Amino acid sequence: MSRFSRRARVRALIALVLFCACLDGRAHGQTATGKRPKKVLALHLIRRDSPAFDDAFRAELNTALSGQLDYYAEYIDLARLGDDTYHTALRNYLRERYIAADGVDLVIASGPSVVSFLNQDRTLFQSVPIVFTTRPGLLAEPPSTGIISAIDLSGTLSAALAAQPNTKQVFVVSGVAPFDKLYDDIFKEQQAAFAGRVAFHSLSGLSMVDLEQRVRHLPSDAIVYFLSLSDDGAGHTFMPLDAVDAIAAAANVPVYTWHESALGHGVVGGHLHSSLNDARETARIAARVLQGESPQSIPVTTVHSYTYEFDWRQLQRWRISESSLPAGSVIHFREPTLLERYRGYVIGGAIIVAAQMLLIGGLLIQHSRRRRAEGALRRSEARNSAILRALPDLMFVQDRNGRFVDFHTRDPKLLYVSPESFMGKTVRDVMPASLADRFMIAIEQVYHTQEPVVIEYELEVDEPRHFEARFVPVDNERVLSIVRDVTVAKRALELNRVLAGRVIVSQEAERQRIARELHDDVSQKLALLSIDVSQLSQDLPLPEQRPHLEKFASQVEEIARDLYDLSHRLHPSRLQMLGLVESVRVLCHDASQQRDVTITFSEARIPDVVDPSVSLCLYRITQEALHNVAKHSLSPDASVRLERNGDEFLLIIADSGIGFDPLVADHSGLGLASMRERVAILKGQLTIQAAPGGGTRISVRVPVTPPVADTELVPEPA
């Protein structure tokens, strides 16, 4: 707010006018085109917004004249308009400045006050067309044209009462200058429509100090309507916007107004008049005149330059909802919300938070999965551990070089050496050389075949013990060996074998004894009886009695024959008589005769005299095998081969029959077990090759000289 004495204001005005004129003179001269530019003088009141009107005029005219514009502006002190001295001085100045020189092509009168000033002496710009902005009821002297700016003060009132429906009182602020009174009078006319709705209180004529004091303590159901204040009741002159600032700052209720320029100075807003819009309209008409149209041919039109405009900050301050404002209202000075102000940060932050949430979510899911996996792993490990504890076996993990990298044992006493002595060392470092070789061969075989390999071996731990080591591949680098102490099983097996051997041997011995008894005693006696009966028959005196005795003799003969057969079945006495080769040949012959099978026999290098136990073994196996051929194989033929290879006899019985699966079938009926036992007694080897549909081949290797240890089990020869 500024308050000046009248003298000081006049001095300041003259200085300002001169200064502005100098500025404009420097700024606008002849253009470079040579064509004389249009010289335009705009006359304004001294107002804060006047420079903006200049901009509008200049912009419009420049566009219309393609830059051929020589623009000047002068500012008239509103406060001095009633002062003749001022008028005279101003006219002299203008005449001297513009008319005496080159003259002007057009004068723009920006506002009714300027029109009034020019109308006082039309000779000043005689014949120069005037384009004006004026109020209703005031036109410039011809030659002139322009616009009448409509005055609508009730629009703001309607909007204010709609925004604040509880309003009961309207305090109207206006000054005492003629200009102020003009608007005060218009308002009084327009307020009549609201008479029954609210009470109007005029604050006209008060000093600014009193005015401020008054608006500071208004009732809550009141609003302030700022009309116009150039001079207060105390005679002080104000720039209108300074007055707006002061009143709005002091008021304890919302302040409304009707002019656009007041927005941003503490007022809520209203149905605001845009002087700038008037200026543009005025400039357009000025351009037409400058382009040659006659002012008289352009009719004066009324322009309604009002829009609903509000200050967002004041709406917030007075808690006025935007929804209560008229449709199409323009809200200014909207402060961005935190979101709008920090949109980048907010979006970035949101993205970061979302990313973190995703990350945390992912980590939680992963954590959950890992816990489940760990749980499963723990259970698996517990189960494996329980299995390991339950197993009596030793376990070792070795690399390809046979180096021990891990082990497990239920009982450390089962270990050949202590863990410190073998962990990290190779098999060759720890085990006896011959055994280490077998281990390394097994490990190498596992690597190559990726199949389990089983070896059996004997090792002196606390006593000589038998072990079975089962090698399986773990991965490309390691082999797992499961070592089981099979000593007990091995001994049981051995005992079983020995017992089975003894059973066979004793059975053979008993059969031989009975056979011999039958042959040496019963058979001889029968023979004797037969001879006696025959002789008696020949000695009988009556020939007709002979047939009875001869029949009796033939019965004895038959018994003797049966007895011989029985004896032979019990023990092959002819083995001794005929020898091994001949006996086996007879076996083959008999089998061929009795069954429908063609059996071929061949032999090589078999001596005349063969140890009776070996002979009996080979004979019995041939007998059993040929029995199987005839009974089970369904083979049309078979072969028996007997030969001596160095210290061994080799017996092979082969057929091309249906064979059998040695791993599946129950072969107890085939006598294979007794074959094995017979061979085992002699420490020989029996191999059975058989497959379903692929025939059967039995190979026997026995030593020519039977082992000494078992001779006690071998029966004496017949």
Next chain:
Amino acid sequence: MLLADDHVGLLKAWGRLLEPSCDVVGSVRDGRALLEAAVALTPDVIVADLAMPEVSGLDVCRTIKASLPQIKVVLVTGGGDENVARAAFRAGASAFVLKYAAVHDLQVAIERALTGDEYCSPTVRMKSAESTR
């Protein structure tokens, strides 16, 4: 005629059967004694049991055939089949006689042996002997 059997009763039976027509120069009870007696007595015919202690009838045949080929050996047996008979002939026996058929067969066998022929008791099943030879 030299007789050999480990069964005394049978030795006597052979004697009774043969003495009317033959000159029995001795009787022994095992194979070893038989061989010794054969060397000492050089009989024309030996009637010997197939299954004798010490040295079997077959071995006796082989030895006699090798060292005293002019002596004919008639083997008698309590029981036997064509395979045994075949083995006996291969060992050098001139005849193979079943003991319970001796009353009828033994005399014939000795006569055949003395004429250089082979003889086998008809009740020995010889029908397949050739096929397995």
